[in-house]
Amino acid sequence: MHFEGIPAFDAAVMEFIQTHFHNPVTDAVFPVLTTLGEAGLIWIAAALVLLCFKKTRTTGTLVLVTMLLTFVSGELILKNIVCRPRPCAAFPDFPMLIARPDSYSFPSGHSASxxxxxxxxxxxxxxxxxxxxxxxxxxxxxxxxxxxxxxxxVLAGALLGTLFAFVVYTVHKKKLEKPLADR
Incomplete structure (x- = not known):
């Protein structure tokens, strides 16, 4: 399996994964896992559960705010600036286990959320x-x-989501540290 015309790092990692990780178990499990991340639904559901309890309400709110900022910057801004075609679009004969998405590839929204x-x-x-x-x-x-x-x-999406989590967390902590008279 050779993926020519893409950066060497991407090609090497993709060749390794496609050659060594596919088997009946992973071919069944990973489509299910990817569905959990679709539109951030598993994470939104978790945040909504957290909102139901006073002790975890702030955490649920912070998760939703972080995801919203990540979505806007990744899906609405970066994907439309970079306009990188997905590997399944660049290599249309590659056999797929899921439907081919038609949006751009960079950054990964599943990874970011x-x-x-x-x-x-x-x-x-x-x-x-x-x-x-x-x-x-x-x-x-x-x-x-x-x-x-x-x-x-995927790395860019993970970094984007991580960055916004730390920014939102830090801003929230700073807000709590201000004296009441300063708010």
Whole structure:
């Protein structure tokens, strides 16, 4: 399997994954995992559950704010500036396990929303955050495995989501540290 015409890093990682990771179990599991990340639904559902309890309401709100900022910057701005075709569009004869998305590839929205939510959860609720990070990493990996994103798309999405999680978390902490008279 050779992916010519794309950056060497992307080609090497994609060749390795496509050659060594496909089997009946992964071919069944990764489409399900990627569906969990569709439109950030698993993370939105988690945030909505957190909103239902006074103790976790702030965390739920911060997850939603982080995801919104990540969505706007990644899906609405960056994807339309970069306009990178997906690998499944660049290599149309490649066999697919899921439907071919028709939007642009960079950055990965699944990875961005997953890491935005998972990093915020880790910063706020360490007990659940680590499990969320594992799920986020699996969802991100699924995008390369399923041939709908390049590895650099996934890395950029993960970095974007992580960046916004830290920014929102820091701004929230600074707001709490201000004396009442300064608000």
């Amino acid at each position: 997953s890491f935005a939510a998972a990093v915020m959860l880790t910063l706020r609720q360490k007990k659940w955050g680590w499990a969320a990070l594992v799920l986020a990493a699996l969802i991100a990996f699924s995008r390369v495995f399923l041939f709908v994103h390049y590895p650099t798309d």
